[in-house]
Amino acid sequence: QKEVEQDPGPLSVPEGAIVSLNCTYSNSAFQYFMWYRQYSRKGPELLMYTYSSGNKEDGRFTAQVDKSSKYISLFIRDSQPSDSATYLCAMSGLTGTASKLTFGTGTRLQVTL
């Protein structure tokens, strides 16, 4: 079993829909949770960063962490065609020197007009 599980999709939604992307994990030591967005033929870029449990909002994006269930989510409100990309969750148990991230495999999102 992988440490981090993520549905690969593809997920296709109409413009304006609310999108929910999720990851589950098995390592209870994870404390730092991130969402990366990767456009086609580009490197991933950080979208959201949260520490421990709770919610964090940034514009149309909301990240949720439920450590008791080992479940994290990214919500996108009023989705736009420009949100079409692959979304990768990533997590870490440490910060500082040699802090590695464990990535999900990514969910491909397509927002249609």
Add this chain to the structure above:
Amino acid sequence: DVKVTQSSRYLVKRTGEKVFLECVQDMDHENMFWYRQDPGLGLRLIYFSYDVKMKEKGDIPEGYSVSREKKERFSLILESASTNQTSMYLCASSGDATSGLYNEQFFGPGTRLTVL
């Protein structure tokens, strides 16, 4: 803005060739990473380095080696390229102590390597 650059966007090599992939970051980051990305398998860590001349194996180091002679530069070497090393290779760096996001990784654009 943090910039991570990779020497080539696309590379085609023949089986058995020695391949060098170069990565340079301009933010004085301590940590640098090499990943490969394959459909259905996601990002897999090959090697990482937390200091000059220091290296640690990741999850899939076989068939690869690395070199970090300067803080800003991290090289991935395929000693004898094989067809199963055809992949997207991504370099990343981290270690910005001032931002509070010390383990945020910044990625380069990737090198798509094809081994024939």
